[in-house]
Amino acid sequence: MLGRSASKLLQYALVVWVAVTLNFALPHLAPGDPVDYLYGGDTGDLTPAQLEQIRAGYGLDASVPEQYLAFWTNLAGGDLGTSVALNRPVVDVLLERLPWTLALVGTGIVASTVLGTLLGALAAWRRGSRSAAALVSGVLVLDAMPSFWVGMILIAVFSVTLGWFPSYGATTIDATGAAWLAEVATRMALPVATITLATLGAFFLLTRAAMVTVLDEPFVRHAHAKGLTGRQVALGHALRTALLPVYTNITLAAGALLSGAVVVETVFAYPGLGRLIFEAVVVRDYPLLQGAFLLVTVGIIGANLVADLTYPLLDPRVRQGRAALT
Amino acid sequence: MNRRLLPLLLAATIAGAACSADGDAAAPVDGPASADRLTIALPEARGPLNLFAGSDEAVAELVYDKLLAPSPYVEEPRPWLATEVRFVDPTTWEADLRDDVVWHDGEPFTAEDVVFSIAYFAQAPTGRWTHHVSDVPTFDASLVDSDTVRFTCAFACPELGTVTLADLPIVPEHVWAQVPPEDAKEVRDLPVGTGPYRLVDFDPVTGYRFEANTGYFAGEPTVRELVMPVIEDPSATFTALRSGQIDAALAPVSPELIAEFSAPGSPVQLVRTAPFQFPELRLNFRNAPFDDPDFRRAISRAVDRAEMLDTVFLGQGRPADKGYPHPDAPFANPELSTPYDPDEARAILDGLGLVDIDGDGVREGPGGPLRYEILANGGQPIDMRAAELVAEDLSAVGVAATAVPLDAGTLAERSTERDFDLVIGTITAHGVADPTQFIMSHRSGYLWEHPEIPYPEFDALFRQWQASTTIEDRLAALDDIQAMFNDQPTSVPLYYPDEYYAFRPDRYAGWAESPGFGIVHKWSLLPADVVRGANAVVAGD
Numbered sequence: 072m073l074g075r076s077a078s079k080l081l082q083y084a085l086v087v088w089v090a091v092t093l094n095f096a097l098p099h100l101a102p103g104d105p106v107d108y109l110y111g112g113d114t115g116d117l118t119p120a121q122l123e124q125i126r127a128g129y130g131l132d133a134s135v136p137e138q139y140l141a142f143w144t145n146l147a148g149g150d151l152g153t154s155v156a157l158n159r160p161v162v163d164v165l166l167e168r169l170p171w172t173l174a175l176v177g178t179g180i181v182a183s184t185v186l187g188t189l190l191g192a193l194a195a196w197r198r199g200s201r202s203a204a205a206l207v208s209g210v211l212v213l214d215a216m217p218s219f220w221v222g223m224i225l226i227a228v229f230s231v232t233l234g235w236f237p238s239y240g241a242t243t244i245d246a247t248g249a250a251w252l253a254e255v256a257t258r259m260a261l262p263v264a265t266i267t268l269a270t271l272g273a274f275f276l277l278t279r280a281a282m283v284t285v286l287d288e289p290f291v292r293h294a295h296a297k298g299l300t301g302r303q304v305a306l307g308h309a310l311r312t313a314l315l316p317v318y319t320n321i322t323l324a325a326g327a328l329l330s331g332a333v334v335v336e337t338v339f340a341y342p343g344l345g346r347l348i349f350e351a352v353v354v355r356d357y358p359l360l361q362g363a364f365l366l367v368t369v370g371i372i373g374a375n376l377v378a379d380l381t382y383p384l385l386d387p388r389v390r391q392g393r394a395a396l397t
Numbered sequence: 398m399n400r401r402l403l404p405l406l407l408a409a410t411i412a413g414a415a416c417s418a419d420g421d422a423a424a425p426v427d428g429p430a431s432a433d434r435l436t437i438a439l440p441e442a443r444g445p446l447n448l449f450a451g452s453d454e455a456v457a458e459l460v461y462d463k464l465l466a467p468s469p470y471v472e473e474p475r476p477w478l479a480t481e482v483r484f485v486d487p488t489t490w491e492a493d494l495r496d497d498v499v500w501h502d503g504e505p506f507t508a509e510d511v512v513f514s515i516a517y518f519a520q521a522p523t524g525r526w527t528h529h530v531s532d533v534p535t536f537d538a539s540l541v542d543s544d545t546v547r548f549t550c551a552f553a554c555p556e557l558g559t560v561t562l563a564d565l566p567i568v569p570e571h572v573w574a575q576v577p578p579e580d581a582k583e584v585r586d587l588p589v590g591t592g593p594y595r596l597v598d599f600d601p602v603t604g605y606r607f608e609a610n611t612g613y614f615a616g617e618p619t620v621r622e623l624v625m626p627v628i629e630d631p632s633a634t635f636t637a638l639r640s641g642q643i644d645a646a647l648a649p650v651s652p653e654l655i656a657e658f659s660a661p662g663s664p665v666q667l668v669r670t671a672p673f674q675f676p677e678l679r680l681n682f683r684n685a686p687f688d689d690p691d692f693r694r695a696i697s698r699a700v701d702r703a704e705m706l707d708t709v710f711l712g713q714g715r716p717a718d719k720g721y722p723h724p725d726a727p728f729a730n731p732e733l734s735t736p737y738d739p740d741e742a743r744a745i746l747d748g749l750g751l752v753d754i755d756g757d758g759v760r761e762g763p764g765g766p767l768r769y770e771i772l773a774n775g776g777q778p779i780d781m782r783a784a785e786l787v788a789e790d791l792s793a794v795g796v797a798a799t800a801v802p803l804d805a806g807t808l809a810e811r812s813t814e815r816d817f818d819l820v821i822g823t824i825t826a827h828g829v830a831d832p833t834q835f836i837m838s839h840r841s842g843y844l845w846e847h848p849e850i851p852y853p854e855f856d857a858l859f860r861q862w863q864a865s866t867t868i869e870d871r872l873a874a875l876d877d878i879q880a881m882f883n884d885q886p887t888s889v890p891l892y893y894p895d896e897y898y899a900f901r902p903d904r905y906a907g908w909a910e911s912p913g914f915g916i917v918h919k920w921s922l923l924p925a926d927v928v929r930g931a932n933a934v935v936a937g938d
């Protein structure tokens with residue numbers, strides 16, 4: 072088991088190395104002089120001496136292997152360069168936005184997972200009934216709605232009409248302590264609700280489909296025959312088994328978590344990574360984009376690694392299969 | 398005042414502290430004239446107001462002051478940090494300074510700060526104010542005595558008082574002397590100014606917080622605290638305004654919201670402004686046949702400005718039939734005329750030998766058929782519609798053009814690298830209402846690249862402009878340059894828009910337009926008599 076985990080880690084380390092190396096290569100692969108890519112300004116008017124100075128500043132006057140080594144050294148020291156547009160270290164900018172994205176998208180994914188899974192299980196359990204049909208129809212309608220539209224409706228109702236929640240931002244500049252927590256919670260409510268409503272469809276449908284299959288399995292009939300209550304059978308036996316594909320979906324969603332939710336962050340003026348990446352694209356802030364892509368790539372690879380390592384813990388068949396192979 | 402009276406004004410001394418007058422120029426609507434706290438949305442966070450790194454001018458001027466106020470965009474800037482600004486001779490000006498001004502950190506404002514600021518702007522990396530001290534004009538500052546500064550120009554500078562000194566913010570020597578000029582852009586400390594507000598907190602995520610400078614020399618601000626969150630999306634901004642979460646917005650209102658906000662019972666009120674900015678069609682003077690003055694004139698004549706205004710901006714503004722610069726700019730030549738005349742455009746093109754040989758409706762030239770792309774920001778529907786209309790207008794005179802949508806990054810890159818034939822953009826107040834920038838734009842590559850690229854017509858006029866020693870002669874030279882430019886433009890204004898700014902009158906009603914700055918600026922936040930004395934706002938309609 073440990074040997075297999077080590078092998079997995081090695082494979083993922085290789086993938087990370089390739090991703091980081093590609094990240095290093097981006098400025099060199101882009102058309103033209105890498106200094107144009109990194110400098111972000113018009114280098115056409117610079118004198119050769121100024122150009123050389125800038126080139127030296129970015130370490131582009133060294134050989135490619137030396138640059139590659141320096142790139143890894145800087146990376147190890149947490150140096151991802153300087154944002155051209157913001158004139159600040161890329162790491163600072165990313166770390167500034169990262170907590171907000173983790174909180175927003177993370178909470179949204181957790182909420183949509185819990186809600187989608189429970190509703191999906193309920194719809195499967197009551198399959199054939201009118202309430203189940205209504206539930207499926209309702210979730211499909213929700214799933215078909217674009218997230219920006221869901222967000223705008225929530226704003227119109229809960230912010231403009233009822234005045235219950237703010238419609239923009241993550242907090243206010245002068246909030247501290249409990250007031251800060253309250254600000255964060257109330258300002259997160261509508262965007263989290265939007266992400267939840269916009270993404271619960273996938274969890275709902277996955278759970279329902281898996282549950283419907285599982286409910287016909289002999290072990291479920293056996294559980295009924297033992298005299299267990301419907302709730303015990305549904306939650307303790309059927310849902311537990313049906314959760315495996317849902318877990319896969321969770322890890323996939325978690326992998327994309329770091330890339331933020333551009334649309335929702337835009338509608339709610341939320342200061343997350345998705346919006347940051349969008350802004351970096353608009354102003355061609357390549358160093359910032361490089362840093363963001365690196366973060367997202369590592370996030371996705373990390374989520375896949377976690378899924379790979381934890382799946383056997385959830386599915387005895389995988390454990391047994393691997394044991395049989397060894 | 399007619400701009401022709403400016404020489405008289407400048408021949409005399411620009412003197413006197415701000416005069417006091419009763420009135421409501423800064424309070425055009427009913428509502429509170431003061432407030433404890435206002436929340437004003439900004440469309441972007443541009444750092445802690447480092448003047449050398451780039452910042453929104455209206456916001457930065459909450460913190461900083463200039464020798465004259467409010468800006469070069471009015472005909473009569475008044476002494477502000479100065480008590481008197483004197484025209485000594487064509488290359489020399491002097492300014493007497495106030496002795497009751499204190500920097501936000503408690504240090505006294507001195508003449509040394511002024512001398513230092515001029516030198517520092519010249520040494521710092523190229524930025525918004527560089528040309529004012531190192532090209533148009535080129536000048537140094539020196540101490541006459543502890544309260545007086547002398548400005549000495551390399552060539553005649555009759556507009557130094559009304560333009561340059563009304564545009565350059567003054568920074569504290571005791572702060573910036575610690576920063577090597579080459580590192581000026583890197584500073585991220587909170588700024589120290591003399592202005593009516595102190596920036597007490599900045600966070601890239603949550604925005605800005607200002608507190609009133611209660612000891613401000615011109616009078617205590619009318620609002621005690623300003624909070625400025627960053628809301629990039631216009632829709633989110635005006636939703637927050639509609640629901641009362643914010644009290645005003647720095648950005649103008651989207652055209653489609655004007656009817657809603659103007660409706661009776663709306664909790665939001667509008668101020669209509671005539672901003673010093675306009676959308677323009679830029680012609681790449683480096684590429685043939687756009688390097689030909691007659692061809693550029695033909696393009697200008699082919700654009701139907703009235704239709705452009707009606708279709709693209711729903712008639713909210715004026716047709717751009719008075720060319721470049723903005724017709725309301727204090728130095729604008731009132732005789733300028735850039736009419737829509739497709740027949741003249743066709744005649745010019747015929748005269749250039751650019752005729753449709755193969756009968757496909759597109760003229761041919763030495764380089765083949767006249768087919769061009771008009772680049773525009775695909776994320777801005779108004780720009781795209783303008784590009785499509787220009788394409789239709791050019792097609793009517795036998796020039797095939799296609800509107801090409803680009804993302805903002807690509808568009809900026811291709812504009813900077815001059816990788817275009819035609820491009821739709823927007824030029825703002827500094828470009829179209831500042832006479833020295835108008836000259837500078839001919840030297841910087843924006844309107845031309847003088848003297849690197851030959852421009853014989855401009856050469857003679859530029860020398861005439863440079864040699865003029867009175868404001869009257871300088872304005873006359875500027876008139877000639879404007880006439881010449883609009884006869885062979887490299888930028889064709891498409892329309893002069895009106896803009897609407899929105900606010901909640903139940904929270905604060907002191908908003909007023911300051912030319913070139915919308916309604917969110919320090920002049921909306923100072924007592925009405927002070928504002929009137931500074932000639933800083935346009936009286937409400």
